[in-house]
Amino acid sequence: MATVDLNEVKKVYPGGVEAVKGVSIAIPDKALCVLVGPSGCGKSTLLRMIAGLETISAGTVAFDGKVVNTIGPTERDIAMVFQNYALYPHMKVYDNMAYGLRNRGTPRDEIDRRVRSTAEMLELSGLLDRRPRELSGGQRQRVAMGRAVVRDPKVFLFDEPLSNLDAKLRGQMRVEIKNLQRSLGVTSVYVTHDQLEAMTLADVLVVMNGGLVEQSGAALDIYERPASTFVASFIGAPPMNLLPLVGGQAGPALGDGTTVGLAPAGAATIGFRPEDADIEFGTDLPSDALVLPASVEAVEPVGAESFLHCQAGGGRIVVRVAGRTRVSVGDRLRVVCVAAKLHWFDQAGRRVG
Amino acid sequence: MIGQSPLRIFIAHAMLLLGIVVVAFPIYYTFVASTQTLQTILKPPLPMLPGDQFWNNYGEALFGGVGRMGGVSVGRLLLNTTIMALGIAVGKIFISILSAYAIVFFRFPMRMVFFWLIFITLMLPVEVRILPTYKVMVELGLIDTYAGLIIPLIASATATLLFRQFFMTIPGELLEAARVDGAGPWRFFFDILLPLSRTNIAALFVILFIYGWTQYLWPLLVTNSNDMNTIVIALRKMVSFADADTQWHLVMVTAMLAIVPPILVVVVMQRWFVRGLVESEK
Numbered sequence: 017m018a019t020v021d022l023n024e025v026k027k028v029y030p031g032g033v034e035a036v037k038g039v040s041i042a043i044p045d046k047a048l049c050v051l052v053g054p055s056g057c058g059k060s061t062l063l064r065m066i067a068g069l070e071t072i073s074a075g076t077v078a079f080d081g082k083v084v085n086t087i088g089p090t091e092r093d094i095a096m097v098f099q100n101y102a103l104y105p106h107m108k109v110y111d112n113m114a115y116g117l118r119n120r121g122t123p124r125d126e127i128d129r130r131v132r133s134t135a136e137m138l139e140l141s142g143l144l145d146r147r148p149r150e151l152s153g154g155q156r157q158r159v160a161m162g163r164a165v166v167r168d169p170k171v172f173l174f175d176e177p178l179s180n181l182d183a184k185l186r187g188q189m190r191v192e193i194k195n196l197q198r199s200l201g202v203t204s205v206y207v208t209h210d211q212l213e214a215m216t217l218a219d220v221l222v223v224m225n226g227g228l229v230e231q232s233g234a235a236l237d238i239y240e241r242p243a244s245t246f247v248a249s250f251i252g253a254p255p256m257n258l259l260p261l262v263g264g265q266a267g268p269a270l271g272d273g274t275t276v277g278l279a280p281a282g283a284a285t286i287g288f289r290p291e292d293a294d295i296e297f298g299t300d301l302p303s304d305a306l307v308l309p310a311s312v313e314a315v316e317p318v319g320a321e322s323f324l325h326c327q328a329g330g331g332r333i334v335v336r337v338a339g340r341t342r343v344s345v346g347d348r349l350r351v352v353c354v355a356a357k358l359h360w361f362d363q364a365g366r367r368v369g
Numbered sequence: 370m371i372g373q374s375p376l377r378i379f380i381a382h383a384m385l386l387l388g389i390v391v392v393a394f395p396i397y398y399t400f401v402a403s404t405q406t407l408q409t410i411l412k413p414p415l416p417m418l419p420g421d422q423f424w425n426n427y428g429e430a431l432f433g434g435v436g437r438m439g440g441v442s443v444g445r446l447l448l449n450t451t452i453m454a455l456g457i458a459v460g461k462i463f464i465s466i467l468s469a470y471a472i473v474f475f476r477f478p479m480r481m482v483f484f485w486l487i488f489i490t491l492m493l494p495v496e497v498r499i500l501p502t503y504k505v506m507v508e509l510g511l512i513d514t515y516a517g518l519i520i521p522l523i524a525s526a527t528a529t530l531l532f533r534q535f536f537m538t539i540p541g542e543l544l545e546a547a548r549v550d551g552a553g554p555w556r557f558f559f560d561i562l563l564p565l566s567r568t569n570i571a572a573l574f575v576i577l578f579i580y581g582w583t584q585y586l587w588p589l590l591v592t593n594s595n596d597m598n599t600i601v602i603a604l605r606k607m608v609s610f611a612d613a614d615t616q617w618h619l620v621m622v623t624a625m626l627a628i629v630p631p632i633l634v635v636v637v638m639q640r641w642f643v644r645g646l647v648e649s650e651k
C-alpha cells in the first residue's frame with residue numbers, strides 16, 4: 017500500500033546531540049524493514065521521524081514518493097505500536113481500539129464491525145470490556161497491535177514491541193506479527209535491538225550504529241557477508257569470533273604467533289562464526305583451512321548443541337559443536353575453519369574480499 | 370502490616386482514639402452548647418451531655434432569627450457561602466488544570482518564564498495583596514457581588530503545581546499514541562487527560578472547597594451589605610463584645626450548621642475518589 021523512502025535523513029536534537037547522521041533506506045511496498053542496532057544508535061529517533069512525531073533536521077521522508085516531512089502523524093496515516101503499549105488506561109479495550117477511528121469520523125457501525133473483526137483475528141473478543149490494567153502483558157501487547165491493525169493504515173511502525181514480554185511469549189508474538197504483517201500486506205518498520213528478532217522478521221534488515229547505517233539488505237546476506245566487524249559481532253549469536261592479525265617476518269600472524277598464510281592484502285582482522293568452526297583431534301586436515309591450537313576454558317552444553325569457549329590465536333573464541341561433547345575444561349585441541357568460511361576485515365573494520 | 374502483636378495493635382488504636390478525641394471533642398462540645406438554653410451556657414460549667422433545646426434552638430436559628438443577623442436568614446448565608454466556595458473550588462481547578470496543561474504539553478516562547486511567574490505568586494497570598502486587590506474590586510464595581518467574592522481568589526499556584534506534577538508522570542508514549550490516533554490538543558485534553566486526572570480533581574475539589582468555605586478576611590472586606598455575607602462573617606457579627614448580649618446558643622447552632630456542607634462535600638467526594646482509586650488500581 018505504500019513505499020517508504022528515506023533520503024539522507026538527519027536528526028540533531030536541541031542541545032546539539034546528533035542522533036541520526038544521514039540515513040537513506042528504500043523500503044518496498046508490503047515489506048517489513050527491521051532497524052537493529054545497539055542502544056542509543058538512533059533507531060527510535062529514526063522511527064519517530066518516519067512517524068511524524070519528531071521533526072526532521074535534514075533530508076526527506078517520502079511515502080509513495082510523496083515527501084511527508086512537514087505533515088503530522090495523523091495525515092501520514094501511520095499506526096504505531098509502542099514499547100510500553102501506551103494503551104489509554106481509562107478506556108476499555110474496545111474503546112482503545114475504536115478511539116483512532118472515532119477521531120477520523122468513521123461511522124459507528126463501521127467502527128463496530130472493524131473493531132470486532134480485528135478482535136476476532138487477534139483473539140481479543142472476550143476481552144473487549146476489560147480495561148488495560150485487567151490484562152496480562154501479552155494481552156496488552158495484542159491490544160496495542162489491534163489498535164494499530166484496526167485503523168488499516170498505510171504504514172505500521174513498531175518500536176521494540178516485544179521487549180517487555182518473556183522469552184517464550186516473545187517467540188510466539190514474533191511469529192504472529194510476521195504472519196499478520198504478511199497477510200495484511202502493510203509496509204512496516206520495526207525497531208529492535210534483538211538480533212534474533214531482526215533476523216527472523218526482516219525482509220529488509222538495516223543494521224545501525226552511531227546514527228549511521230552500517231549495512232542493509234536481506235538478513236541472510238548480511239549474516240553471510242557482514243560488511244564490517246561491527247555487523248559481524250552484532251548479527252549472529254554467539255557473535256562471530258574476531259582475532260586481530262599482526263604482521264610478522266613470516267607474513268601475517270595471530271597474537272599467539274600462529275601464521276596465517278591465507279590472509280588477503282590489507283587484512284587486519286580474521287573472523288569466523290562459531291558454527292563454521294570445528295574441533296579436530298586427528299591429523300588429516302584440509303590444506304586450505306585455518307588451524308588454531310586451542311585450550312578449552314569453559315563448556316556450555318545447551319542440549320542440541322554445545323559451546324566451547326577456548327583460548328586460541330591470542331584471544332578468546334567460541335566454537336559450536338552439535339549435541340553433547342566429550343571435550344572438557346582444560347583439554348588442548350585444534351580448532352579448524354575452512355577457508356571459504358573465513359571473513360577478513362581491514363584496519364578500519366571494513367570487509368576485505 | 371508489619372508486626373501484628375497485640376501490644377502494637379493496642380498502641381495504634383490508643384493513638385487513633387486519642388487523635389479522634391482531640392479533634393472531635395470541641396465539635397461535640399459545640400453541639401452540646403447548641404442544645405442548651407442561653408442561661409445554661411452563661412452559667413459554667415457547661416454540662417457534658419446535650420440538653421433539651423435542640424428543636425427550639427435549631428428552629429429559631431433556621432426559621433425565626435432573621436432579625437438577629439441583620440435581616441438575613443441562615444439559608445441565605447449558607448447559599449452565599451456555598452456559591453463562593455463552589456466558585457473558588459471550580460474556578461481554581463479550571464484555571465490551574467489549563468495552565469498546567471499549557472506548561473507541560475506545549476512548547477511556546479517564554480514557557481519557563483510563565484512557569485516561574487505562577488510559581489512566584491505562591492509568595493503572594495491574598496493577605497499580602499489585599500489592598501491593591503480591594504482597590505481593583507472597588508473600581509470594577511464588584512463590591513457586594515459573587516464575582517468580587519470569587520475572582521480574586523481563584524488563581525492558584527499550588528493547584529497548578531500539583532497538576533503539573535501529575536501531568537509530568539503521564540508517559541510521553543501516551544501523548545504520542547493519541548497523536549497517532551488523530552487526537553488534537555483539545556481531544557487529548559478532554560478524552561485522555563481529564564479522565565486520568567479525575568481522582569486528583571476530586572481530592573483538590575475537597576481541599577479547595579473547604580479553603581473557600583473558611584475564607585474570612587476577603588469576604589469581610591468585599592461585602593458591605595448583610596445580604597452578601599458568608600456564614601463565617603455572620604458568625605463573627607453575631608458575637609458582640611458584651612458577653613451577655615450574645616445569643617450564644619444560636620451562635621453554637623450556626624457554627625454547627627456551618628460545618629455541615631463541608632462535611633457533606635468530604636463524604637460525597639471521598640466516595641468518588643476512593644472509587645476512582647480502586648478502579649485505576651485494578
Ligand SMILES: Nc1ncnc2c1ncn2[C@@H]1O[C@H](COP(=O)(O)OP(=O)(O)OP(=O)(O)O)[C@@H](O)[C@H]1O
Binds near residue numbers: 057
Ligand atoms: N529528546 C532528546 N533530546 C536529546 N537527545 C536525545 C533525545 N532523544 C534521544 N536522544 C539521544 O539521541 C540518541 C539516539 O536515541 P534513540 O532513542 O533514537 O536510541 P535507540 O537506538 O532507540 O536506543 P534504545 O535501543 O536504547 O531505545 C541517544 O544518544 C539519545 O541520548
Ligand SMILES: [Mg+2]
Binds near residue numbers: 059060061
Ligand atoms: Mg529506542
